[in-house]
Amino acid sequence: MQLDDLIAIAEKHKGSRKKIIVRTCMSAGCMSSQADVIKKNLETEARLQGLEADVEVRRVGCMGFCGQGPLVGVDQNGEHNLWEFVKPEDAPSIISALKGGACRVQRGDPKHPFFAKQMHIVRANGGIVDPERIEDYIAIGGYLALHHALTELQPAQVVEEVTKSGLRGRGDAGFPTGLKWGTVAKSPGAKKYIVCNGDEGDPGAFMDRSVLESDPHIVLEGMAIAAYAVGADQGYLYVRAEYPLAISRLQIAIKQAKQLGLLGAGIFESPFSFNVDIRIGAGAFVCGEETALMASVEGKRGTPRPRPPFPAESGLWGCPTLINNVETFANISAIINRGGDWYAGIGTEKSKGTKVFALTGKIKNNGLIEVPMGIPLRQIVEEMGGGAPDGRSIKSVQTGGPSGGCIPANYLDTPVDYESLTKLGSIMGSGGMVVMDDSTNMVEIAKFYMEFCMEESCGKCIPCRAGTVQMFNLLEKITRRQATARDLAKLEELCDMVKNTSLCGLGQTAPNPVISTLKFFRKEYEELLQPDPFGPAAGGAPLAPERVTK
Amino acid sequence: MAAKTLTIDGKLISAEEGATVLQTATEAGIKIPTLCHLAGVYDVGACRLCIVEITGVAKLLPACTTKVAEGMEIQTNSERLRKYRRLILELLFAERNHVCAVCVSNGHCELQTLAYSQGMEHVRYDYTFPKWGVDTTHRLFGMDHNRCVLCTRCVRVCWHIEGAGTKNVAGRGGKSKIITDLNQAWGDSVSCTECGKCVMACPTGALFQKGSTVGEMEHDRDKLEFITTAREKKQWVAAD
Numbered sequence: 001m002q003l004d005d006l007i008a009i010a011e012k013h014k015g016s017r018k019k020i021i022v023r024t025c026m027s028a029g030c031m032s033s034q035a036d037v038i039k040k041n042l043e044t045e046a047r048l049q050g051l052e053a054d055v056e057v058r059r060v061g062c063m064g065f066c067g068q069g070p071l072v073g074v075d076q077n078g079e080h081n082l083w084e085f086v087k088p089e090d091a092p093s094i095i096s097a098l099k100g101g102a103c104r105v106q107r108g109d110p111k112h113p114f115f116a117k118q119m120h121i122v123r124a125n126g127g128i129v130d131p132e133r134i135e136d137y138i139a140i141g142g143y144l145a146l147h148h149a150l151t152e153l154q155p156a157q158v159v160e161e162v163t164k165s166g167l168r169g170r171g172d173a174g175f176p177t178g179l180k181w182g183t184v185a186k187s188p189g190a191k192k193y194i195v196c197n198g199d200e201g202d203p204g205a206f207m208d209r210s211v212l213e214s215d216p217h218i219v220l221e222g223m224a225i226a227a228y229a230v231g232a233d234q235g236y237l238y239v240r241a242e243y244p245l246a247i248s249r250l251q252i253a254i255k256q257a258k259q260l261g262l263l264g265a266g267i268f269e270s271p272f273s274f275n276v277d278i279r280i281g282a283g284a285f286v287c288g289e290e291t292a293l294m295a296s297v298e299g300k301r302g303t304p305r306p307r308p309p310f311p312a313e314s315g316l317w318g319c320p321t322l323i324n325n326v327e328t329f330a331n332i333s334a335i336i337n338r339g340g341d342w343y344a345g346i347g348t349e350k351s352k353g354t355k356v357f358a359l360t361g362k363i364k365n366n367g368l369i370e371v372p373m374g375i376p377l378r379q380i381v382e383e384m385g386g387g388a389p390d391g392r393s394i395k396s397v398q399t400g401g402p403s404g405g406c407i408p409a410n411y412l413d414t415p416v417d418y419e420s421l422t423k424l425g426s427i428m429g430s431g432g433m434v435v436m437d438d439s440t441n442m443v444e445i446a447k448f449y450m451e452f453c454m455e456e457s458c459g460k461c462i463p464c465r466a467g468t469v470q471m472f473n474l475l476e477k478i479t480r481r482q483a484t485a486r487d488l489a490k491l492e493e494l495c496d497m498v499k500n501t502s503l504c505g506l507g508q509t510a511p512n513p514v515i516s517t518l519k520f521f522r523k524e525y526e527e528l529l530q531p532d533p534f535g536p537a538a539g540g541a542p543l544a545p546e547r548v549t550k
Numbered sequence: 551m552a553a554k555t556l557t558i559d560g561k562l563i564s565a566e567e568g569a570t571v572l573q574t575a576t577e578a579g580i581k582i583p584t585l586c587h588l589a590g591v592y593d594v595g596a597c598r599l600c601i602v603e604i605t606g607v608a609k610l611l612p613a614c615t616t617k618v619a620e621g622m623e624i625q626t627n628s629e630r631l632r633k634y635r636r637l638i639l640e641l642l643f644a645e646r647n648h649v650c651a652v653c654v655s656n657g658h659c660e661l662q663t664l665a666y667s668q669g670m671e672h673v674r675y676d677y678t679f680p681k682w683g684v685d686t687t688h689r690l691f692g693m694d695h696n697r698c699v700l701c702t703r704c705v706r707v708c709w710h711i712e713g714a715g716t717k718n719v720a721g722r723g724g725k726s727k728i729i730t731d732l733n734q735a736w737g738d739s740v741s742c743t744e745c746g747k748c749v750m751a752c753p754t755g756a757l758f759q760k761g762s763t764v765g766e767m768e769h770d771r772d773k774l775e776f777i778t779t780a781r782e783k784k785q786w787v788a789a790d
Contacts, residue, residue, distance in 0.1 A: 454724070457723035458726075463638060
């Protein structure tokens with residue numbers, strides 16, 4: 001495989017394209033509403049209506065507007081149409097509309113703020129390419145960045161470009177990606193590893209799943225460029241077992257890339273070799289934590305270990321290991337193609353580029369959005385999301401999943417970047433964004449997340465293992481209206497202790513939903529409290545039981 | 551090996567490069583409370599009792615896994631740390647059924663000693679009273695899961711000193727449990743060599759010799775260190 005071959009594949013594939021492309025979303029969300037049947041019906045109908053020569057019914061990944069799915073997009077004469085809530089029996093209507101005429105299916109508005117405010121880097125090919133055909137990815141310029149890096153850049157120059165871009169880790173913590181790559185590149189060792197963290201586990205988050213299902217090659221290309229930059233020849237893609245579609249598409253993608261010589265030995269006929277293997281998670285949320293993930297890849301029990309040493313010095317089997325999130329890797333090819341300076345021009349001073357969010361909860365338009373960093377939260381929830389349904393008002397936006405916090409409605413003008421969210425006691429997290437309306441009980445929300453952390457604690461360190469249990473019990477006591485002010489004080493004391501003493505990120509952030517709801521919605525807790533029979537109001541002494549005289 | 555100079559609790563101390571904060575403090579006569587740490591096996595930093603404050607580091611770090619560095623300023627006994635340690639011990643006592651009065655290790659128990667030394671006088675959190683079983687199927691030893699603190703000392707000595715690999719951890723969170731082989735009865739274990747190192751390593755009365763009654767179970771930890779010293783340094787001397 002050389003550059004000419006790559007271009008030849010792209011040209012050949014472009015040449016064989018038909019006039020009209022009917023794109024059927026076949027991501028997990030739409031698949032659950034019979035997208036596979038819809039695609040089959042569309043193909044049959046195109047044949048029956050004699051349009052077989054002109055119409056290509058293409059399997060594509062997520063188009064983003066998941067709440068309106070199943071979605072079918074039509075590209076005809078340079079125009080783009082979107083059909084929403086498509087049912088299998090709508091196929092004849094959609095196909096006959098290609099010849100002109102009305103269609104009985106609900107028409108989507110591609111100029112809707114939900115789409116217009118977006119900026120696509122990571123999801124540039126989502127909903128356009130067939131995730132199971134590498135030619136589709138190559139036809140839109142795929143693997144050119146890898147070729148450019150391998151043939152024209154030194155590994156240090158690749159690191160330099162990523163550093164210049166200002167990209168920060170999209171998994172959770174927002175660590176500067178270039179700095180991490182530089183550390184791994186400089187760490188001594190003949191054997192190094194690349195790990196892609198696809199163990200997306202936050203409730204309500206489906207960004208990484210969508211990227212892996214819609215455009216697996218963009219992640220593989222990013223990993224290969226990273227491997228070249230740091231000097232690794234083996235990569236692991238850790239995907240949770242709950243994402244079978246992502247796993248099967250990745251398997252297909254890896255196989256196809258290997259067949260074309262874009263993965264494996266001697267990529268682009270250079271001395272650089274890179275293999276990728278998939279590792280499937282076994283259902284533990286904590287395995288999204290990097291040290292636990294690496295233990296799991298090694299075949300051990302998935303528990304975190306203290307850092308330092310960081311994976312960059314001592315990771316998989318003691319070798320320097322670069323571990324990044326799916327979305328981080330998905331940004332790389334664009335940075336190499338268009339330059340770090342271009343990327344650094346997007347976003348705010350300290351948070352560059354775009355971020356994918358899974359917009360869910362009590363909101364009219366839910367789905368997947370990719371927005372430039374620094375966009376006010378209000379624009380996301382009110383303009384793009386369309387506000388709360390049923391005439392209700394938005395009360396709070398939860399970001400960052402069980403590690404994050406609830407941002408109240410009066411802070412909606414906050415720009416979405418790492419620092420601003422942290423200042424409000426929440427975090428950027430991996431991109432879950434759950435909107436809550438005024439009917440939401442914030443104590444119940446805190447309890448929900450605490451139960452999640454309690455169930456997902458690995459049990460290694462005491463503060464997280466036993467602390468989450470006690471915090472959950474106290475929250476339960478409060479919601480049952482059996483708690484006093486003293487219990488609330490105990491809860492706050494535990495929040496502080498668990499946050500500061502836990503071993504890994506799970507425990508250190510487990511109290512965040514409680515801390516942030518206490519900060520902004522303390523009244524809701526206090527309304528549930530009972531008078532304390534031993535408290536100061538009662539003179540600090542137990543109330544004497546009333547004597548019953550007969 | 552280069553020496554590092556640092557201060558622990560205001561005391562100027564020189565330490566060997568590569569030593570942990572815990573080793574250095576212990577050598578200097580500064581006592582840091584520990585539970586999962588056991589001389590002779592590697593450290594996991596799990597119990598969080600040995601956490602210390604290091605100037606310039608935002609997070610509290612466990613002394614047992616943190617390596618010394620030049621110019622480190624370490625606090626091991628601040629009011630905040632003492633409070634956190636008491637809370638951790640309270641959580642442990644509330645987590646399972648630790649009833650000293652009927653325990654084989656009463657008077658020789660590290661958990662009990664820690665509670666005394668850290669001033670944990672009572673437990674303010676609700677006891678959870680879980681129903682854990684007792685495994686007495688083994689010929690010589692018993693395991694009472696009600697008294698287990700999940701420090702994994704037994705697992706580590708079983709794998710890394712004895713090399714038998716009998717003990718392991720199953721489940722997660724508060725439902726974690728020490729198991730033998732593939733979660734079988736200890737008596738049915740084919741890999742157990744009956745060496746008793748796990749019983750010696752146990753900080754509480756969770757692992758005990760059969761036949762011992764209240765207060766009779768004493769753990770001989772020096773023997774474990776003796777074995778590792780002999781193996782690694784070829785010195786056949788008892789640890790001091």
